[in-house]
Amino acid sequence: MERLPEIDGARLLRSLDELAQVGAIEGGGVCRLxxxxxxxxxxxxxxxxxxxxxxxxxxxxxxxxxxxxxxxDSGTDSGTNGRTGATPAPVMTGSHIDTVRTGGxxxxxxxxxxxxxxxxxxxxxGVRTRRPLAVTVFTNEEGARFQPxxxxxxxxxxxxxxxxxxxxxxxxGATVGExxxxxxxxxxxxxxxxRVDSFVELHIEQGPVLEQQGLRLGVVEGVQGxxxxxxxxxxxxxxxxxxxxxxxxxxxxxxxxxxxxxxxLALRYGGRQIGTVGAMQFAPNLINVIPHRAVFTVDLRNxxxxxxxxxxxxxxxxxxxxxxxxxxAWSRRALARFAPVAFDCALVDEVxxxxxxxxxxxxxxxxxxxxxAQMLARACPAAMIFVPSVGGLSHNVREFTRPEDxxxxxxxxxRVLLARADRPLGAP
Amino acid sequence: MERLPEIDGARLLRSLDELAQVGAIEGGGVCRLxxxxxxxxxxxxxxxxxxxxxxxxxxxxxxxxxxxxxxxDSGTDSGTNGRTGATPAPVMTGSHIDTVRTGGxxxxxxxxxxxxxxxxxxxxxGVRTRRPLAVTVFTNEEGARFQPxxxxxxxxxxxxxxxxxxxxxxxxGATVGExxxxxxxxxxxxxxxxRVDSFVELHIEQGPVLEQQGLRLGVVEGVQGxxxxxxxxxxxxxxxxxxxxxxxxxxxxxxxxxxxxxxxLALRYGGRQIGTVGAMQFAPNLINVIPHRAVFTVDLRNxxxxxxxxxxxxxxxxxxxxxxxxxxAWSRRALARFAPVAFDCALVDEVxxxxxxxxxxxxxxxxxxxxxAQMLARACPAAMIFVPSVGGLSHNVREFTRPEDxxxxxxxxxRVLLARADRPLGAP
Numbered sequence: 001m002e003r004l005p006e007i008d009g010a011r012l013l014r015s016l017d018e019l020a021q022v023g024a025i026e027g028g029g030v031c032r033l034x035x036x037x038x039x040x041x042x043x044x045x046x047x048x049x050x051x052x053x054x055x056x057x058x059x060x061x062x063x064x065x066x067x068x069x070x071x072x073d074s075g076t077d078s079g080t081n082g083r084t085g086a087t088p089a090p091v092m093t094g095s096h097i098d099t100v101r102t103g104g105x106x107x108x109x110x111x112x113x114x115x116x117x118x119x120x121x122x123x124x125x126g127v128r129t130r131r132p133l134a135v136t137v138f139t140n141e142e143g144a145r146f147q148p149x150x151x152x153x154x155x156x157x158x159x160x161x162x163x164x165x166x167x168x169x170x171x172x173g174a175t176v177g178e179x180x181x182x183x184x185x186x187x188x189x190x191x192x193x194x195r196v197d198s199f200v201e202l203h204i205e206q207g208p209v210l211e212q213q214g215l216r217l218g219v220v221e222g223v224q225g226x227x228x229x230x231x232x233x234x235x236x237x238x239x240x241x242x243x244x245x246x247x248x249x250x251x252x253x254x255x256x257x258x259x260x261x262x263x264x265l266a267l268r269y270g271g272r273q274i275g276t277v278g279a280m281q282f283a284p285n286l287i288n289v290i291p292h293r294a295v296f297t298v299d300l301r302n303x304x305x306x307x308x309x310x311x312x313x314x315x316x317x318x319x320x321x322x323x324x325x326x327x328x329a330w331s332r333r334a335l336a337r338f339a340p341v342a343f344d345c346a347l348v349d350e351v352x353x354x355x356x357x358x359x360x361x362x363x364x365x366x367x368x369x370x371x372x373a374q375m376l377a378r379a380c381p382a383a384m385i386f387v388p389s390v391g392g393l394s395h396n397v398r399e400f401t402r403p404e405d406x407x408x409x410x411x412x413x414x415r416v417l418l419a420r421a422d423r424p425l426g427a428p
Numbered sequence: 429m430e431r432l433p434e435i436d437g438a439r440l441l442r443s444l445d446e447l448a449q450v451g452a453i454e455g456g457g458v459c460r461l462x463x464x465x466x467x468x469x470x471x472x473x474x475x476x477x478x479x480x481x482x483x484x485x486x487x488x489x490x491x492x493x494x495x496x497x498x499x500x501d502s503g504t505d506s507g508t509n510g511r512t513g514a515t516p517a518p519v520m521t522g523s524h525i526d527t528v529r530t531g532g533x534x535x536x537x538x539x540x541x542x543x544x545x546x547x548x549x550x551x552x553x554g555v556r557t558r559r560p561l562a563v564t565v566f567t568n569e570e571g572a573r574f575q576p577x578x579x580x581x582x583x584x585x586x587x588x589x590x591x592x593x594x595x596x597x598x599x600x601g602a603t604v605g606e607x608x609x610x611x612x613x614x615x616x617x618x619x620x621x622x623r624v625d626s627f628v629e630l631h632i633e634q635g636p637v638l639e640q641q642g643l644r645l646g647v648v649e650g651v652q653g654x655x656x657x658x659x660x661x662x663x664x665x666x667x668x669x670x671x672x673x674x675x676x677x678x679x680x681x682x683x684x685x686x687x688x689x690x691x692x693l694a695l696r697y698g699g700r701q702i703g704t705v706g707a708m709q710f711a712p713n714l715i716n717v718i719p720h721r722a723v724f725t726v727d728l729r730n731x732x733x734x735x736x737x738x739x740x741x742x743x744x745x746x747x748x749x750x751x752x753x754x755x756x757a758w759s760r761r762a763l764a765r766f767a768p769v770a771f772d773c774a775l776v777d778e779v780x781x782x783x784x785x786x787x788x789x790x791x792x793x794x795x796x797x798x799x800x801a802q803m804l805a806r807a808c809p810a811a812m813i814f815v816p817s818v819g820g821l822s823h824n825v826r827e828f829t830r831p832e833d834x835x836x837x838x839x840x841x842x843r844v845l846l847a848r849a850d851r852p853l854g855a856p
Contacts, residue, residue, distance in 0.1 A: 280719075
């Protein structure tokens with residue numbers, strides 16, 4: 001190493017500001033739905049930046065963009081591809097730059113731009129690691145336009161067939177494949193190439209825990225399991241003034257009982273269990289008519305898959321019981337189910353060690369939200385780093401992380417990437 | 429009397445069919461919003477029918493239509509207007525012909541057309557009662573386009589200033605006064621003239637009680653008190669996956685607690701207490717976002733005003749308690765409050781006597797819905813007669829009452845009107 005590389009905080013913050021101009025919306029937020037014109041503009045900006053850093057850019061068939069900062073070694077790396085003389089598998093970081101409709105400027109973008117800042121710092125210092133460093137922008141992490149979310153990383157690790165992903169139709173009727181072609185990002189690189197040595201994603205917390213605890217950094221141990229279900233309860237609409245309580249078949253009342261049950265269940269389970277009824281719709285939704293239908297969602301999360309399964313079963317049993325008692329019909333539509341993901345212990349420890357070395361008060365915690373890192377964890381050792389979100393706000397134009405936290409997060413990321421990428425080839 | 433008058437059931441049913449063609453909608457229902465073109469057409473049809481029965485038709489300044497079937501006496505009636513030699517005050521029946529957007533063909537219409545059938549039967553039999561008989565169509569009973577409901581009868585008895593009613597702006601922006609003028613029903617008769625001897629309204633039950641009890645007729649003792657409030661609870665939106673239960677300010681959960689409280693309160697109070705949360709709206713209403721706002725309605729009804737007041741206070745105190753516990757803000761918007769109305773005992777007994785004389789199994793019950801009769805009760809002895817609603821359905825295109833019940837209800841109405849209108853002048 002010619003000289004010790006260091007993060008240029010001002011450059012990092014400037015890059016966040018610049019990318020936030022692409023698809024900027026009122027209130028300081030960003031609207032860059034996956035594969036929209038704004039997403040294309042954001043991708044173009046990002047690719048230009050990678051090229052300016054002399055990174056080798058490739059785009060795969062699902063539109064994931066990978067920039068490679070070459071390593072110093074091109075020897076054998078039996079641990080990953082086993083081929084003698086081949087370039088060793090890169091250590092990868094990255095995230096996404098698509099946003100929800102009223103998104104903030106940090107979610108996803110921060111992980112990509114911090115990765116590029118690490119490369120910029122290394123390049124400026126003339127530093128090459130043994131293994132290549134890769135910074136990847138994954139397609140459609142948010143799922144706001146095309147379901148499922150985390151699509152690009154899921155396809156990358158083989159969890160969703162490419163053809164199926166390309167045929168996915170979005171909320172506006174267009175398919176992923178059509179839109180990738182339209183914006184010029186249906187690449188030719190094979191999906192899942194390069195194989196990855198390890199993956200570290202830096203992200204805003206999107207929750208209030210670090211701020212509430214007065215901490216600077218989150219060492220993410222894994223991702224909570226997520227269970228999303230939509231329940232529909234069907235009763236009978238009748239006049240609210242003329243129908244005695246005993247003769248009612250009130251779908252709204254049953255839905256309210258379930259909503260309080262979900263909340264109480266989460267408190268009763270304790271630990272990492274959380275439960276939310278975020279969406280609720282009555283029909284006909286009139287003051288003087290007993291609701292004949294209530295549709296609501298139940299979002300359950302836990303790091304313990306057995307507990308999560310038990311919670312799901314309890315909620316469904318309670319819905320069935322409420323409906324049985326009140327003469328109602330019910331149905332359930334499974335919207336998403338992800339088992340909990342545990343990140344690689346050694347990599348998690350590595351993150352904790354560097355936080356400590358930098359004097360950043362940190363805690364270990366699970367991620368409550370889904371991230372591309374949980375998909376990469378299927379293919380290689382993976383971990384995540386969180387920085388605090390002010391007020392816990394995210395998916396919100398008021399999403400904010402303090403500049404010093406953004407910079408310190410990138411400093412930790414750089415150290416973890418350096419340590420991983422400079423391991424002797426063949427090391428575990 | 430030349431011969432005993434009797435209801436012509438076929439003619440009554442035919443008239444219901446004919447009026448139901450005006451504003452007919454799919455499923456056999458009717459959409460005749462107050463002061464719409466369809467309402468005008470329905471009014472025109474009704475006025476024509478009154479004129480065909482040689483009734484004297486007058487329209488007052490709020491658009492109430494009254495047809496008078498002259499009585500045989502024009503002597504002193506000190507009980508009502510006290511003027512010697514003046515025409516005695518009429519015995520009035522009637523209801524409304526406006527409907528909700530997806531209304532049935534019986535609600536309101538039945539009371540008007542049964543009144544006209546009584547007149548037709550008397551006229552055919554050559555019968556004149558001592559007092560005149562009046563059949564009135566009250567403007568905007570439903571309140572589906574212009575608030576408040578029961579507007580025409582409320583203005584009629586002086587409960588709402590005429591100018592205020594005329595200035596009322598509807599859901600489509602037009603005022604009552606503009607629309608009355610547009611459809612040609614802003615009449616010249618003074619509001620509240622004629623003064624009324626007594627008022628009897630025949631109506632479908634709009635609830636399931638008579639059918640469930642296997643009865644043919646309802647002797648309505650009064651109208652439940654009605655309390656309508658809209659509550660807004662404000663919390664903080666946060667990511668449902670990253671916000672621990674203890675750090676949430678979940679407006680949706682508090683709203684669900686209140687909804688179950690309202691239901692349980694009604695069961696706990698028992699008797700005539702009912703409670704409904706019919707409308708519920710979460711914001712932003714997304715599966716993975718903790719609701720920052722919940723807006724919902726609470727409909728409480730009781731025949732006992734003190735109990736109703738206590739219920740209102742309990743609900744508000746519970747809202748306050750839930751919000752206090754969870755760090756939420758709340759506000760309440762009073763939408764409507766009607767004290768319970770007790771109908772005239774003698775007139776209620778009269779209804780019961782004729783039901784019994786005709787061998788119709790009947791019960792005494794309160795009305796759960798609001799009706800024009802409760803407004804008229806402020807000005808004169810008033811009562812109501814209910815016929816069963818199949819399945820309790822109303823405000824629904826599937827609203828239905830069996831033909832034999834419709835005919836028997838009109839038979840009771842005729843007998844009550846005859847008994848009232850043939851009382852010696854000056855009798856109580």
